[in-house]
Amino acid sequence: MPYKELILEHMADPEYRPSKSASVAKQMKVKKRDLPKFREAVEGLINDGRVTENEKGRLRLREAAGEIAGIFKRISTGGGFVVPHGTVPGFRGGDIFVSPEDVRDAHTGDEVLVRLSRRRRSGGRRCGQIVSIIERATNIFVGTYFEEGDEGFVRVDGNTFTEPIYVGDPGAKGALPDDKVVIEMLRFPSHVRPGEAVLTKVLGPRGESGVDTQLIIHEYGLPLEFSEEAMEDAHRAADHFDETAIGDRLDLTKEVIITIDPFDARDFDDAISLKRTRDGHWHLGVHIADVSHFVEENSLLDAEGQHRGTSVYLPRHVIPMLPEIISNGLASLQQGKVRFTKSVFIEFSPEGVPVNTEFANSAIKVNRRFAYEEVMPVI
DSSP: OOHHHHHHHHHHHHOOEEEHHHHHHTTTTOOOOGGHHHHHHHHHHHHHEEEEETTTTTEEEOTTTTTEEEEEETTTTEEEEEESOOOOTTEEEEEEEEGGGGGOOOTOOOEEEEEEEEEETTTEEEEEEEEEEEOOOEEEEEEEEEEEEEEEEEETTTOSSOOOOESSSGGGOOOTTTTEEEEEEEEEEOOSSEEEEEEEEEEEESSTTTTHHHHHHHTTTTOOOOOHHHHHHHHHHHHHHTTTOOSEEEETTTTEEEEETTOOOOOOOEEEEEOTTSSEEEEEEEEOOOOOGTSSSSHHHHHHHHOOOOOETTTTTTEOOOOOOOIHHHHHHHHEEEEEEEEEEEEEEEEOOOOEEEEEEEEEEEEEEEHHHTTTOOO
C-alpha cells in the first residue's frame, strides 16, 4: 500500500493524537531507508489538503464536511462552547454550543474537533458534538489531596473538574490530607466515567512558606529552565558584547541618568534623565534596555522569549523571560555600567504640555540607583 494511504489510515485511528512528522514515522515503524518516501508522502498530503499541519508542526486529518476545529471552554453545567479557528466555509460564525452528553472528556483550553448538528439554541446558535480531542491544553493540574476509605483523591483547584480525581492508594508520595499536590491525568473525566491521575509531587500544606509560589508555577506550567541551545545563544551574545563599541548610538554616558526601583529589585530595565533648557522647557529622557541588541530575530532566544511572553515576579522568586546573563546582566541598567538602550525624549513646556518627541538608539551609564523609599519624600 502506498505511503499516502498508510498515513491516512494511521491518522484515522481514534487513538491517534496530532504528532510531528518524525513522531508519526516512529509510530508507523517506518524504516530508515524509506524515510524520504514517507516525507514526500506527508508533503503531498499537506499540499492536497487532506492533512493539515498546525503552528507546532503537528499533523492531523483535515476536518470532514460538517466538522470544525476550535478551542473548547467548559461551563458549570458540564457543557461548553467551541470557538472555531478563523472563518469556516459554510459556517456563519460565532461559537458552537456543546451539551454535557456531547462533550466527551474535553476540558477548557483543549483543541477539539466538533461535528455540527441540526439542533439550534435560542437565538439561532449552532449546536454540535465533540468527535475528538486534537490537543490537550495540559495534563498537569494542582489541587488538594484527601482520602476516602482506602483510596486517595484530589480536588483540583478552580472549576476545571466538578468531581474529585482518583489517584490510587492513600499516602502516595507521602501525601497527607489537605496537602497541595500536583497530578498528571491518566484519564480525563467525562459524563460516563470518573477521572484518574497519578500524583507526581507533594507541595505541602497551603500557607506554608513557598507552597503558594509552587502552586502558581505548576498550575500555569511556568517554565523554570532554559534549553541548552538558548543558554548557548545567551552566552554567545555575552561573549561578543563590547561596551566601548557604541557605533552610531547616541552617546549619553556623560549625562545624569538614574533608575528608581524597589529596594530588592534584581533587574533594572528602565531609567530616566531630566534637564531644563534655556527657554524654560523640560527635557525628559526615558531609557529602556535594548534587549533586541542581544536577541536576533527568529533565533532560539527569540523563540524562548516569545513563548514565555514576560518575566513572572513571585514572592522571593523571579522566572525571567530571558536567561539571567541577559535579563539581570547585559540588559540590566546597572549603576556605573555602560548599557545599550532605546531612548525617547519628550519636551515639555513650562506648563507641562508635551511639545516635541524624539527617539534614538543610545548608550547610557546610570549614575545612581534609587529605591522608591528614597525618592518618595522628595517627590
